[in-house]
Amino acid sequence: MTLQVADKRDLPGFKRELQEAFSAAVIDAVGSVPDQSIPSGDDVEESFSAPGAATYHVLLDGIRVGGAVLTIDPVSHRNSLDLFYISIRQHGRGVGQRAWQAIEARYPETKVWQTFTPYFEKRNIHFYVNKCGFKIVEYYNAHNPLPHRPAPEGMPDDGDFFRFEKIMRDER
Template sequence: MGYKHDMTNCSITLAIADAADYPAFKRELQEAFAIAVIAENGALPDGPIPSDQELDTAIAAPDSVVLRILRENKPVGGAIVTINDTTHRNALDLFFIKSGEIGRGLGYQAWIAIEQRYPQTLTWETHTPYFEKRNIHFYVNKCGFKIVEFFNTHHPDKHRPSPDEVPGLDEGFRFEKVM
């Protein structure tokens, strides 16, 4: 029940990130995430978001795949996905377009490329904080996800950092896309 897209003119490709690229991948992801956090809170809390430790955990997680988003063979972003070959219920754990590349349709092209890379997927899941209205628009209006859960003080997300660690993360959404 998913959307079909003609990607014959897609300039975006995906490649599995090499371990030697992880430091640049992490730095670029943290720079991209910092923009929204600073816009919401005026500053970053101590240290980058997500922390290097959180990113190392995500990269090393079972079934995770670290993808580089490329345009003309140059990195313009990245994603960490979790692929479950048994249930085909997969997760978009982290997704970013590099600072300076946002607003050119690259995120949408990258998402379609991810869908095409994993055609066996039955359901995709992802999360985003409440304050990330641009992400909410992207996932719901562009990519066809549905909001299936709203996290808040009365219904906390036990899998995310506490609000004390990252201001503004006490409210957020879980999205699903049934393919």
């Protein structure tokens, strides 16, 4: 399992594959996809161009099987997994866990990793908590909205989200 930096020319295909993987999760949960792409094209583009963004292809035996968009803070070492997907053809084979281990190995100075996932996405919750060692630290809903933007429209469970953290080393 390796990570390959995504070139700007790769980003349209990366976005399409990411949206296909995310749409499959929504279809599993509710049987159909909302009219707009999930995540929206604007959200994906914003992640690609955010300060500290690092975009990678996940390669298995040299073949692209997924991708990740990270935000890396070289000062605080509190990093974020903003977008992460594995091709639906690779699900259930341990590829996601090995990809996550490759990300952790690439950033050994990380003190804390953070990520978010929708409330309805049971497979993601299982993956982050039981396979990768994250803890749920916050629940976003109508009474505690996402801090930086509204929840995407058309999502199951009213767009509720969890925030996860994984403490890699003591911040003292």
